[in-house]
Amino acid sequence: MELCGVIGIGQTKHDTARTDVSIAGLVREAALRALEDAGLTWSDIEAVVLGKAPDMFEGMMMPELYLADALGAVGKPLLRVHTAGSVGGSTAVVAAHHVQSGRFKRVLTVAYEKQSESNAMWALAPKIPFQQPIVAGAGGYFAPHIREYIRRSGAPSDIGIKVALKDRLNALKNPFAHLRMEGITLEQVAASPVLWDPIRFLECCPSSDGACAMVLASEDVATRNEPAWVLGTAVRSEPLGMAGRDEINPRAGRDCAEAVYAQAGIKDPRNDIDCVEMYVPFSWYEPMWLENLGFTEIGTGWRLTEDGVTALDGDLPVNMSGGVLSSNPIGASGMLRFAEAALQVRGRAGEHQVDGARIGLGHAYGGGSQFFAMWVVSGEKP
Amino acid sequence: MSDPVTGIITPVRLEYTYTPGVAASRFLKRIASKEIVGQKCPRCAKVYVPPRGSCPKCGVPTEEEVTVADSGTVTTFCIVNIPFAGSVPVPYVSAHILLDGSDIPLVGLLQEVAAEDVRMGMRVKAVWVPDEELAPTLLSIKYFTPTGEPDVPIEKIMEYRDA
Ligand SMILES: [Zn+2]
Numbered sequence A: 001m002e003l004c005g006v007i008g009i010g011q012t013k014h015d016t017a018r019t020d021v022s023i024a025g026l027v028r029e030a031a032l033r034a035l036e037d038a039g040l041t042w043s044d045i046e047a048v049v050l051g052k053a054p055d056m057f058e059g060m061m062m063p064e065l066y067l068a069d070a071l072g073a074v075g076k077p078l079l080r081v082h083t084a085g086s087v088g089g090s091t092a093v094v095a096a097h098h099v100q101s102g103r104f105k106r107v108l109t110v111a112y113e114k115q116s117e118s119n120a121m122w123a124l125a126p127k128i129p130f131q132q133p134i135v136a137g138a139g140g141y142f143a144p145h146i147r148e149y150i151r152r153s154g155a156p157s158d159i160g161i162k163v164a165l166k167d168r169l170n171a172l173k174n175p176f177a178h179l180r181m182e183g184i185t186l187e188q189v190a191a192s193p194v195l196w197d198p199i200r201f202l203e204c205c206p207s208s209d210g211a212c213a214m215v216l217a218s219e220d221v222a223t224r225n226e227p228a229w230v231l232g233t234a235v236r237s238e239p240l241g242m243a244g245r246d247e248i249n250p251r252a253g254r255d256c257a258e259a260v261y262a263q264a265g266i267k268d269p270r271n272d273i274d275c276v277e278m279y280v281p282f283s284w285y286e287p288m289w290l291e292n293l294g295f296t297e298i299g300t301g302w303r304l305t306e307d308g309v310t311a312l313d314g315d316l317p318v319n320m321s322g323g324v325l326s327s328n329p330i331g332a333s334g335m336l337r338f339a340e341a342a343l344q345v346r347g348r349a350g351e352h353q354v355d356g357a358r359i360g361l362g363h364a365y366g367g368g369s370q371f372f373a374m375w376v377v378s379g380e381k382p
Numbered sequence B: 001m002s003d004p005v006t007g008i009i010t011p012v013r014l015e016y017t018y019t020p021g022v023a024a025s026r027f028l029k030r031i032a033s034k035e036i037v038g039q040k041c042p043r044c045a046k047v048y049v050p051p052r053g054s055c056p057k058c059g060v061p062t063e064e065e066v067t068v069a070d071s072g073t074v075t076t077f078c079i080v081n082i083p084f085a086g087s088v089p090v091p092y093v094s095a096h097i098l099l100d101g102s103d104i105p106l107v108g109l110l111q112e113v114a115a116e117d118v119r120m121g122m123r124v125k126a127v128w129v130p131d132e133e134l135a136p137t138l139l140s141i142k143y144f145t146p147t148g149e150p151d152v153p154i155e156k157i158m159e160y161r162d163a
Helices: A023-038 A063-067 A084-100 A137-153 A159-171 A186-191 A219-225 A251-264 A285-292 A301-306 A330-345 B022-031 B154-158
Strands: A004-011 A047-052 A078-081 A106-114 A194-197 A209-218 A228-237 A275-277 A359-366 A371-378 B036-040 B064-068 B071-080 B092-099 B106-110 B123-128 B141-146
Touching: A004 A023, A004 A084, A004 A219, A004 A330, A023 A063, A023 A106, A023 A209, A047 A063, A047 A084, A047 A330, A063 A078, A078 A084, A084 A106, A084 A209, A084 A228, A084 A330, A084 A359, A084 A371, A106 A330, A137 A194, A137 A285, A137 B071, A137 B092, A159 A186, A159 A285, A159 A301, A209 A219, A209 A330, A228 A251, A228 A330, A251 A285, A251 A359, A251 A371, A275 A330, A285 A301, A330 A359, A330 A371, B022 B036, B106 B123
Parallel strands: A047 A078, A047 A106, A275 A359, B106 B141
Antiparallel strands: A004 A209, A004 A228, A106 A209, A194 B071, A228 A371, A359 A371, B036 B064, B071 B092, B071 B123, B092 B106, B123 B141
């Protein structure tokens, strides 16, 4: 397998409504930044891999066809990836495979969502024939699982509030973040309305417009560009309605982590990984995924949050960028996690840089905690 | 010169004929006579309600039909405080209910109980629409309501998960 390095990273300013650009303009903004970072032009790119959340969100079927011009993909291989909310991550994995296969030397990968032109709540609450409409959007789906995590782990009820505050404070250091809540306090988060008990309003991700892009390159090209080397990639999934399935600690997530760690030579994730950018759309998912990813014993993820281990200056910083809780252009959200891990190990994360970050984990999940994508990147050539 | 067009809103509508398939059709027809049926996997013995005709874990067809109770246990739940188009009035409790005899919870509406009184492990039963309104749809179950039986211990509830 060929080596693959991330040599260009670009993202848009994420916002509630980017009325200044079309969807094509949005993806192009991120792609141009990634190309500029890589020191390449459109003609250098050999293939394009695009990801976004389900077509029903913006109501645009097969948007990759419409976006081919904007992404300089006309006449080039163009592939669309679909894996619900994890799609930004699995899109980057597919792009990495394009390079690792030896077939392409320079691949552009892009993911986006323009939620202001979509209605995710509607798209996620379809009227299913012969059933009562009672599951209200993603929050309505995940709240019962969070309640079960809290019961099982015995976590104090304020852990979700602490995660929400940490991520929003990290976002203040990220110029691209959507939510910038200067002066936000624990009290403010705690006092926000409970939408889907036990989830409070300020423990939820926003609805954002945004895109992310990366240029991935083969060893000979990448070596000149201080890349983030891809040490491992993995994707796993499991059926939504499977009897006996543990939605709180899904097997697919555990298997995905095991696979990506094995490829990257990671024996002890807690010590071997310097920073983690994970998909946390509702704050309680930080402790839940810390356990699922093997950073701590089952039932103890919340202690890492409570002890400040996951803070930007902690022992295992999590969601340095402000995470999904601060910017959620759904299709791009997974790729933003992967890109942040790469930014960190390249030492280019600016104000939210973790000192000496060498190995980073990017994580994405989607559907009903059933689709997982991960990569491990390093600033040092393997 | 007029302002440039920066966006358009075009409402979309999709009309379709829903075909539930053999297993779900049998389930829906039996619902009309207040009977809840599932299917048991010949390999792992898990009972799926509603039945899907196959087991997603074993990848084999499920043919054995099993009748399950219209009562069960709340495994977890959430209290919905924000309304959405077509929802029941808030706050309402959306609960995962493991029907007696089934191995997978279904999501149901809990009523006739204050949201703050709902507990994991609470015993509940289906409240059906009047007989003359029974039809092949889950809407034949108006909602679930507590039976008043003692709660099921959490450890017992957990047994349905493979973990
Ligand atoms: Zn089976």
